[in-house]
Amino acid sequence: MSPEQRFQAVIDAEDKIEPTDWMPDAYRNTLIRQIAQHAHSEIIGMQPERNWISRAPSLHRKAILMAKVQDEAGHGLYLYSAAETLGVKRDELQELLHQGKHKYSSIFNYPTLNWADIGTIGWLVDGAAITNQVMLTRCSYGPYARGMVRICKEESFHQRQGYELLIRLCQGSEAQKALAQDALDRWWWPSLMMFGPHDTESTHTEQSMAWKIKRVSNDDLRQQFVDMTVPQADYLGLQIPDPELRWNEERGHYDFGEIDWDEFWLVVKGDGPMNRERIAHKVDAWDEGAWVRAAAIAHAEKLAPPEEET
Amino acid sequence: MTYEVPIAPGESGEIETTAETTGGGWPMWEVFVRARRGVSHVHIGSLHAPDAETALQNSRDVYTRRGEGVSVWVVPSSEIHAFEPDDATDYVEANEKVYRLATTYEIPDEVGQM
Numbered sequence: 001m002s003p004e005q006r007f008q009a010v011i012d013a014e015d016k017i018e019p020t021d022w023m024p025d026a027y028r029n030t031l032i033r034q035i036a037q038h039a040h041s042e043i044i045g046m047q048p049e050r051n052w053i054s055r056a057p058s059l060h061r062k063a064i065l066m067a068k069v070q071d072e073a074g075h076g077l078y079l080y081s082a083a084e085t086l087g088v089k090r091d092e093l094q095e096l097l098h099q100g101k102h103k104y105s106s107i108f109n110y111p112t113l114n115w116a117d118i119g120t121i122g123w124l125v126d127g128a129a130i131t132n133q134v135m136l137t138r139c140s141y142g143p144y145a146r147g148m149v150r151i152c153k154e155e156s157f158h159q160r161q162g163y164e165l166l167i168r169l170c171q172g173s174e175a176q177k178a179l180a181q182d183a184l185d186r187w188w189w190p191s192l193m194m195f196g197p198h199d200t201e202s203t204h205t206e207q208s209m210a211w212k213i214k215r216v217s218n219d220d221l222r223q224q225f226v227d228m229t230v231p232q233a234d235y236l237g238l239q240i241p242d243p244e245l246r247w248n249e250e251r252g253h254y255d256f257g258e259i260d261w262d263e264f265w266l267v268v269k270g271d272g273p274m275n276r277e278r279i280a281h282k283v284d285a286w287d288e289g290a291w292v293r294a295a296a297i298a299h300a301e302k303l304a305p306p307e308e309e310t
Numbered sequence: 311m312t313y314e315v316p317i318a319p320g321e322s323g324e325i326e327t328t329a330e331t332t333g334g335g336w337p338m339w340e341v342f343v344r345a346r347r348g349v350s351h352v353h354i355g356s357l358h359a360p361d362a363e364t365a366l367q368n369s370r371d372v373y374t375r376r377g378e379g380v381s382v383w384v385v386p387s388s389e390i391h392a393f394e395p396d397d398a399t400d401y402v403e404a405n406e407k408v409y410r411l412a413t414t415y416e417i418p419d420e421v422g423q424m
Contacts, residue, residue, distance in 0.1 A: 021395050037315055070375065077372045081356045084338070090358060091335040103315040147355070154376075196316050203317065268315060293360075297336065300361035 011212050016142035019085035027211055030204070031141055032086050033102075034213065036093045039079035040104035043097075044278050046072045048112040049121065057115060064161050065118065071154045078150060082143040098283050100270065107194050109272030116169055116176075116183035122162015124184075124191040124229065130155045131225045132195070140212035163232065170236045177237070184233065185241045192256075193264050195222035226254050338387040339365040341372075343379035351383050359384075 001009070003022045010017060017023055046069050053069065056062035080090045096102040107125055112118065130152060137148040169180045196202060196218040208214035216224075226245075233240050244257035266272065336358040342351035354373050359365035365384040374382065393401050408414045417424050 018395070020392065067375075070371070074372050074375060077357060078355055084356065089335065105315065293336070296360040296364060300364075303361060 011140045014212075016145065017140050018142045026207070027213075028086050030208065030211070030213060031144065032083055032088055035079055035083040035086075035144055036088070036096070036102055037104060039076045039083060039093070040097045040102055041108065042072045042076035042079060044104045044108045044282060047278055047281060048108055048110070048274075049118060051112050052115060052118050055115070056118075061165070068122070068158055068161065071158065075151050075154070078147040079144075082141075082147045085143045094286065098279065098286065100279060103268070104278075105194060106264070106267040106272060107190050108278060109267050109274045110186070110190050111274055113186070114179050114183060116166065116179040117187070119162045119165030119169060119180070120183040120187045122158050122160075123166055123232070124162075124187050125194070126155050126158040126162060127229060128191050128194045128225055130159060131221050131228070135215045135221065138212070138215055166236055166238075170238065180236065181238050184238050188241050189259060189263075192222055192226070192259055193267075195219070195225065197261075197264075223253055226256050230254055336360045339369075339384045340387050340390055341365075341369045342383040342385070343369075343373065344381040345379050347380060351381065354378075356387060357384075 004024060007017070007021070007023055007027075010021070017027075049065060049069050049072070053062060053065050056065050080093060083093060084090060093102065097104070107128075112121070133148050133152050133155060137145055137152060139145045139148065166180050169176045199205060199217045199219045202218055205214065205217060209217070230240065230245065242257045244255065246255055248255045267275070270276075337360070338356050338358055339362075340356050341354050343354045344351045357365065357368050357372050359368050362384060366382060369382050369384055405411075
């Protein structure tokens with residue numbers, strides 16, 4: 001058996017590929033790209049939420065939001081650590097992000113305009129993330145799959161706190177409920193966009209499915225998300241902003257309208273509402289932290305025992 | 311697909327990574343957590359830190375935010391030594407010496423549990 005056949009046999013047997021195993025370059029590169037993008041998304045994803053930490057309406061909500069933002073940092077770090085098992089350096093991934101060569105999920109290029117956005121992000125954005133990440137716990141690459149197990153547990157907190165926040169808002173005054181509806185109106189379509197292009201347009205799907213990096217197609221995941229979310233919106237008494245949304249008895253699924261693909265590609269290409277601001281902020285934070293990183297190294301060197309002369 | 315950004319028409323998806331670091335980053339550490347008394351430390355992941363004390367502090371922020379354990383080890387990644395997967399049979403005895411297994415010995419039922 002050739003190394004390639006042996007590799008595929010491990011995958012076909014539902015076994016995991018581990019860092020020191022032989023793997024095709026394309027498998028390695030696909031994973032580096034995907035895991036790095038995932039890590040960058042977690043890190044950039046802190047920005048829209050940190051926007052509201054200082055303005056949370058109560059100490060309780062502030063504590064929850066800080067814990068959530070800290071989780072996002074943690075998720076980014078587990079994922080960078082998974083990417084590093086494939087032979088890339090974390091600093092290099094940072095540089096690629098800062099130079100705009102590496103991307104992150106477009107969802108974080110939308111602004112958080114009112115407090116209900118925080119609840120809606122938890123409910124929809126983290127809900128969409130869970131739909132995808134549960135699938136990734138079965139991914140063929142061991143370190144990525146293991147990272148996903150940890151992340152999914154924590155995402156559950158993210159989604160539930162968001163939905164609960166919205167329940168409270170929707171049980172409040174008319175004005176509070178209007179905030180929740182406004183947030184849903186703005187986040188619904190970008191959330192559906194998170195699942196990516198239609199399967200017919202998705203260039204990498206077939207190979208990624210054969211390698212079991214990806215296990216369910218974009219459109220199937222999107223359908224799963226819509227089916228799960230519509231009753232949750234009903235419970236809140238909110239209106240999903242899609243006139244074509246309706247239950248299809250025959251299919252046993254909800255039918256829904258078409259995504260605005262022009263907007264989708266605009267944001268992917270860097271012209272969304274917040275693309276430039278997000279990266280500029282990330283680069284500033286990195287540059288402003290340079291002295292801390294250097295000082296920590298200097299301190300460690302000072303503490304290290306002097307090397308023995310040989 | 312969530313968090314995977316598609317390649318836009320006219321863009322290249324190929325990004326060269328070199329495994330070269332330019333920033334002189336912090337060294338890597340492997341983190342092991344003992345979930346509770348009575349069980350071994352188990353590898354949970356890795357992180358970067360300038361020294362052991364900071365590695366322990368970072369491990370709390372990265373890996374043990376929800377009571378995941380009662381004890382943490384951090385070990386410089388450069389100190390972990392391993393054999394190549396292809397050499398596994400040189401190091402780990404394959405289960406072909408069946409006489410090493412208790413279940414290959416037949417004990418009459420009347421002897422009872424053994």
